[in-house]
Amino acid sequence: MSWSLAIHGGAGLVRRDSLGPDEIRTAEAGLNAALDAGVRVLGSGGTALDAVTEAIVVLEEWPCFNAGRGAVLAEHGGVELDAALMDGGRRVGAVTGVRSTRNPVRLAREVLEDGHHVMLAGPGTDRWARLRGLEQVDPAWFVTTARSEQLARVGGSGGVYLDHDDVTGTVGAVARDVHGGLAAGNSTGGMVNKRQGRVGDSPVIGGGTFAWNRTCAVAATGHGEPFVRACAAHRISDLIELAGLSLADAADRVLAEVRELGGTGGVIAVDAQGTLVTPFDSGGMYRGTARPGERHVAIW
Numbered sequence: 236m237s238w239s240l241a242i243h244g245g246a247g248l249v250r251r252d253s254l255g256p257d258e259i260r261t262a263e264a265g266l267n268a269a270l271d272a273g274v275r276v277l278g279s280g281g282t283a284l285d286a287v288t289e290a291i292v293v294l295e296e297w298p299c300f301n302a303g304r305g306a307v308l309a310e311h312g313g314v315e316l317d318a319a320l321m322d323g324g325r326r327v328g329a330v331t332g333v334r335s336t337r338n339p340v341r342l343a344r345e346v347l348e349d350g351h352h353v354m355l356a357g358p359g360t361d362r363w364a365r366l367r368g369l370e371q372v373d374p375a376w377f378v379t380t381a382r383s384e385q386l387a388r389v390g391g392s393g394g395v396y397l398d399h400d401d402v403t404g405t406v407g408a409v410a411r412d413v414h415g416g417l418a419a420g421n422s423t424g425g426m427v428n429k430r431q432g433r434v435g436d437s438p439v440i441g442g443g444t445f446a447w448n449r450t451c452a453v454a455a456t457g458h459g460e461p462f463v464r465a466c467a468a469h470r471i472s473d474l475i476e477l478a479g480l481s482l483a484d485a486a487d488r489v490l491a492e493v494r495e496l497g498g499t500g501g502v503i504a505v506d507a508q509g510t511l512v513t514p515f516d517s518g519g520m521y522r523g524t525a526r527p528g529e530r531h532v533a534i535w
């Protein structure tokens with residue numbers, strides 16, 4: 236059995252004329268570095284869950300993406316970070332409203348490994364992260380000049396926006412390992428100018444993140460609320476299991492349903508056979524895929 240990996244750095248309008256060559260190079264370098272991290276794990280026989288975790292950590296650390304440092308700002312001018320991981324054996328860890336834990340996906344992993352709970356929210360997230368020895372930072376460390384300017388630009392309108400008009404977005408990964416295990420994960424700052432306490436699809440299991448070894452692993456990106464209403468990630472799995480659809484057909488159908496609910500975006504997904512798909516119906520989606528001897532990175 237061979238391994239497969241896909242990553243995303245967010246879907247959205249991503250106008251071609253809004254990105255200069257340096258921004259494209261920086262984003263592509265981040266996607267390649269994340270693929271490298273995942274491939275290192277998978278290529279040496281490691282698990283899909285480890286590959287997804289390590290790929291997402293790289294993207295959280297790459298400041299141009301909407302996760303970790305450089306994440307979009309909520310209405311109060313600071314970050315509230317969400318992350319989730321699920322493996323194909325149905326182990327789950329999700330966190331929302333993280334404010335001081337440097338790598339929210341590592342905290343999601345702690346929740347998953349601990350196994351007592353599936354989701355932590357609010358102040359309890361960072362408190363538990365400290366207890367588990369995860370690195371803490373001053374909340375101001377997450378805030379970049381570009382994100383402060385972005386909030387100043389759109390905040391006055393009172394609207395809540397997807398982050399990908401001129402910058403990169405939420406990050407996520409899906410993988411199948413050589414043992415046949417699947418995993419999916421996402422990490423995000425959510426939407427620009429979101430209400431304090433708002434939770435999108437990324438940490439909602441079955442909404443933006445889902446994995447099951449019998450069907451597929453899915454990580455979604457885009458306008459979170461319609462993805463939650465559509466139970467998008469879980470529905471792709473259901474369409475494979477119960478309606479016999481291929482991964483590609485199931486993903487396309489669910490994206491159409493999300494569109495009917497007023498949302499746009501994309502998904503990265505891998506099925507039990509290792510097939511990878513990365514459909515999106517927004518202007519672009521930062522993404523990358525890798526399999527033994529193959530690699531592809533793209534925005535449009």
Ligand code: ASP
Nearest residue numbers: 404405425435456457459
């Ligand atoms: N889906 C994320 C959210 O709604 C945003 C994104 O994908 O960029 O929080």
